[in-house]
Amino acid sequence: MRWIFSLFFFFSFHTAFCVTPSQSLKQLIEGNWRYTHNKSSHADHSSVRRKTLLKKQEPFAVILGCSDSRVAPEIIFDQGLGDLFIVRVAGNVDGATELDSIEYAVKYLGSPLVLVLGHEGCGAVNAVMEGNTADIEDVAELIRPAIHGAKTLEEAVKENVRWTVESLKKTPILKKLIREKKISCLGAYYHLDTGKVELLDKKKDLDFSRSH
Ligand SMILES: [Zn+2]
Numbered sequence: 711m712r713w714i715f716s717l718f719f720f721f722s723f724h725t726a727f728c729v730t731p732s733q734s735l736k737q738l739i740e741g742n743w744r745y746t747h748n749k750s751s752h753a754d755h756s757s758v759r760r761k762t763l764l765k766k767q768e769p770f771a772v773i774l775g776c777s778d779s780r781v782a783p784e785i786i787f788d789q790g791l792g793d794l795f796i797v798r799v800a801g802n803v804d805g806a807t808e809l810d811s812i813e814y815a816v817k818y819l820g821s822p823l824v825l826v827l828g829h830e831g832c833g834a835v836n837a838v839m840e841g842n843t844a845d846i847e848d849v850a851e852l853i854r855p856a857i858h859g860a861k862t863l864e865e866a867v868k869e870n871v872r873w874t875v876e877s878l879k880k881t882p883i884l885k886k887l888i889r890e891k892k893i894s895c896l897g898a899y900y901h902l903d904t905g906k907v908e909l910l911d912k913k914k915d916l917d918f919s920r921s922h
Contacts, residue, residue, distance in 0.1 A: 731894035734770045734823035738907070741788035746905040753790030760791060769795035772815045774874065775827040776802045776834065781900050783827070786907065795821050801834030802826055803852035804874050813883045822893050824878060827907070828871040829900035835867050864899075868910055871897040875911070 729737070744750050772795045773783040783789070783796050795815040797808050804812070804826075815821040828835070835853055837843050839860070843850035856873030860866035875897040878884050887893040897910040 728768060728820065729770050729822055731822045731891075734821075735825075735894070735896070737789075738771055738787050738823075738825065742786060742905070742907045744788045745786050750785075750788045753784070753788055753793065755790055763792040767792050767795075767819060769793055769815060769819055769821050771795070771823045771825060772797065772812055772821045773825050773827055774799075774802050774804065774808060774812060774878075776800060776829055776832055778829060778832065780902055781827065781829045786900060786905060795819060799849070800846060801832060801838075801849050801853050801870065802828055802874065803849055803870075804878055805848070805852055809878070809881060812878065813881070816887055816893050817883055824884065824893065824895040826871050826874045826878070826895070826897045827900055828867040828897070830864065830867070830902040832863070832867050832870075835870055836863055839863060839866055868897075868899055871899065871910055 741753070770793060773787075774797045775781055775783055777798045777800050783794050783798075787794065795811075797811045799805070799808055812824055816824065834846060834849055835857065837846060838850045838853045838857060853870050856870040857866035860869050875895055878895050879888060884893065884895060888895060899908045899910060900906075901908065
């Protein structure tokens with residue numbers, strides 16, 4: 711079975727990187743600004759756009775976000791079909807299947823930015839803080855070491871995001887692409903009330919000089 715996937719990856723292989731990590735981040739920030747200012751453009755969901763995506767997709771960012779229904783990436787970043795490659799799981803953790811998905815996007819679809827997105831009032835992180843994890847033990851196992859010592863839920867969510875970012879950066883495929891300045895991996899926190907996405911590591915490894 712594995713060879714079929716290898717073949718698929720081979721024929722779909724391209725690392726286009728049509729936009730830089732900083733251009734990708736700018737698009738997300740601008741989209742979130744439109745969303746928070748009630749100026750959402752209802753980004754392209756048209757049949758024309760659908761048809762242009764029949765042959766290939768080139769999402770300009772990967773979002774590793776929580777499954778929480780209030781944190782839908784296409785909406786909060788005001789993006790359309792084919793724009794974002796989204797991996798959603800309770801507590802935005804990077805288990806083995808999430809990592810496979812992220813690696814696929816950066817390696818084969820040329821997505822230049824991986825954004826780990828935690829959020830205010832995260833039930834999964836809260837459950838771990840309260841030791842109430844019987845129903846989410848697989849997710850809890852990944853969150854628990856990240857939030858050790860955090861005193862508030864907000865602090866714990868942010869620590870979980872930072873932990874996940876650092877863990878992703880150490881994986882071979884992402885590490886190589888970051889070293890080559892083809893991608894960036896950043897963390898962010900979504901405020902349920904204002905809708906604003908706050909970047910957690912503004913000063914880190916964005917390459918603003920690279921352009922096409
Ligand atoms: Zn959550």
